[in-house]
Amino acid sequence: MREVNLYNTLSKKIEPFHPNEEGKVKMYTCGPTVYHYAHIGNLRSYIMEDILEKYLRYAGYNVKRVMNITDVGHLTSDADSGEDKMLKGAKREHKTVMEIAEFYKKAFFSDCDKLNIKTPDVVEPATNCISEFIHMIEVLIEKGYAYIAGGNVYFDTSKLKEYYVLSNQNEEELQVGVREDVQEDVNKKNKTDFVLWFTKSKFDSQELKWESPWGVGYPGWHIECSCISIKHLGEKLDIHCGGVDNIFPHHTNEIAQSESYLGHKWCNYWFHVQHLNDKSGKMSKSKGEFLTVSLLEEKGYNPLVYRMFCLQSHYRKPLLFSYEVMDNVKIAYDKLKKRISSLGKDGEMEEEKIAEYQDKFAEAMGNDLNTSQALTVLYDVLKADMNDASKRFLVADFDKVLSLGLLDEESSEENEIDAELKDMIESKIAERKAAKKEKDFAKADAIRQELLDKGIEIKDTREGTVWNLIK
Ligand code: AMP
Ligand code: ZN
Numbered sequence: 001m002r003e004v005n006l007y008n009t010l011s012k013k014i015e016p017f018h019p020n021e022e023g024k025v026k027m028y029t030c031g032p033t034v035y036h037y038a039h040i041g042n043l044r045s046y047i048m049e050d051i052l053e054k055y056l057r058y059a060g061y062n063v064k065r066v067m068n069i070t071d072v073g074h075l076t077s078d079a080d081s082g083e084d085k086m087l088k089g090a091k092r093e094h095k096t097v098m099e100i101a102e103f104y105k106k107a108f109f110s111d112c113d114k115l116n117i118k119t120p121d122v123v124e125p126a127t128n129c130i131s132e133f134i135h136m137i138e139v140l141i142e143k144g145y146a147y148i149a150g151g152n153v154y155f156d157t158s159k160l161k162e163y164y165v166l167s168n169q170n171e172e173e174l175q176v177g178v179r180e181d182v183q184e185d186v187n188k189k190n191k192t193d194f195v196l197w198f199t200k201s202k203f204d205s206q207e208l209k210w211e212s213p214w215g216v217g218y219p220g221w222h223i224e225c226s227c228i229s230i231k232h233l234g235e236k237l238d239i240h241c242g243g244v245d246n247i248f249p250h251h252t253n254e255i256a257q258s259e260s261y262l263g264h265k266w267c268n269y270w271f272h273v274q275h276l277n278d279k280s281g282k283m284s285k286s287k288g289e290f291l292t293v294s295l296l297e298e299k300g301y302n303p304l305v306y307r308m309f310c311l312q313s314h315y316r317k318p319l320l321f322s323y324e325v326m327d328n329v330k331i332a333y334d335k336l337k338k339r340i341s342s343l344g345k346d347g348e349m350e351e352e353k354i355a356e357y358q359d360k361f362a363e364a365m366g367n368d369l370n371t372s373q374a375l376t377v378l379y380d381v382l383k384a385d386m387n388d389a390s391k392r393f394l395v396a397d398f399d400k401v402l403s404l405g406l407l408d409e410e411s412s413e414e415n416e417i418d419a420e421l422k423d424m425i426e427s428k429i430a431e432r433k434a435a436k437k438e439k440d441f442a443k444a445d446a447i448r449q450e451l452l453d454k455g456i457e458i459k460d461t462r463e464g465t466v467w468n469l470i471k
Contacts, residue, residue, distance in 0.1 A: 002059040009270035034104035035089030041276035041283030116403035150187035151200030195220035222253035237267035347389035
């Protein structure tokens with residue numbers, strides 16, 4: 001097992017990563033709210049979480065990763081107010097909430113595929129687990145951590161010894177966290193209390209509702225992650241991930257619920273990815289250009305260029321999106337792939353040198369996932385005094401984590417062009433053969449010259465005419 005050091009939001013320092021069970025990692029990721037396409041900011045978080053999972057595997061761990069799909073309960077303000085995001089999406093498109101959920105779930109995984117993001121081992125939509133949420137809420141009420149007020153069930157944060165375990169929140173910051181909350185919920189005993197189950201909310205049009213001991217209603221957003229994680233990963237979680245906006249209130253509330261329910265510490269490591277910003281600030285689905293993977297494709301970028309864009313900077317630093325930088329990364333990516341495709345395949349493995357570069361790669365990645373340093377190690381491999389076969393082996397090895405498609409064949413579009421080119425050359429060769437047969441050597445020479453002008457050289461051999469592209 002290789003050493004992995006990670007920044008832990010809980011301890012606020014870089015720490016050696018040690019899972020509860022030797023060699024096994026239980027990892028949970030907050031999944032998307034499927035009311036719209038993911039923007040490339042959301043996908044920055046999923047790319048970096050994918051890198052984390054793949055690096056843990058590379059380092060020798062057996063990882064089980066679980067992700068929820070939020071298809072109910074997430075309101076426009078994370079602090080339980082505003083409109084239900086799913087309902088908002090359904091109204092926008094004149095569809096049902098479940099139709100919206102299905103459509104955008106597929107769109108999310110299709111974007112992930114294009115970005116080489118692996119699907120977690122378990123993906124569970126919140127609407128699959130209503131009975132489990134109800135059970136957890138019942139236990140929280142029984143243990144005195146939750147109360148019913150105005151028809152809703154709330155978590156009572158005053159019952160905790162410490163609530164702000166993840167963040168150094170103070171009243172002022174808390175105001176920022178709930179700034180979209182124009183109407184304070186009068187049912188709450190404490191400002192930080194949050195909803196576990198809604199039966200009365202300000203929108204009667206809520207489409208998805210379920211029977212519960214507290215009346216027909218629907219779950220709050222936070223309960224789903226506590227419940228889905230414990231359902232699939234048990235009482236002790238090793239690492240939990242999300243974007244930095246999830247630290248408060250979402251992850252803070254997850255800890256409050258899970259630990260009150262379980263009666264012991266729940267998760268040891270918290271991994272948070274900083275935001276991708278655009279010129280106007282934090283990326284959003286409602287203002288400015290709605291930056292999606294499809295939009296990048298329409299503009300001519302391979303989605304993997306965006307993955308490389310993300311890997312060039314550290315996940316804990318805010319990242320500013322710009323097309324100028326994307327253009328530079330595109331050039332770098334194309335050059336890198338070209339360089340790799342020119343590597344030969346023959347040669348003995350140079351074991352010692354391979355191990356040396358693997359160590360360098362692991363040193364970079366094991367140092368709080370320093371992906372830009374890991375890319376430098378990749379470039380060093382290409383420049384190194386080592387045979388091509390060994391270089392190729394290392395590229396494939398690093399790409400298990402980087403997932404930049406470094407050894408993939410050219411895109412099918414390029415293959416199509418290749419096929420067209422081959423057809424053209426073959427027909428010209430046939431035409432030339434016919435001209436020679438007719439003793440029309442002037443025509444045969446003209447065809448040879450025409451191909452040469454296009455960068456194609458032909459040679460007559462005993463086996464027939466062969467051709468190659470002049471570099
Ligand atoms: P959502 O679909 O809104 O629940 O968000 C999905 C994931 O994207 C969460 O982990 C968020 O923390 C993360 N996220 C939201 N905005 C950004 C951003 N601008 N940059 C990076 N991650 C983000
Ligand atoms: Zn979550």
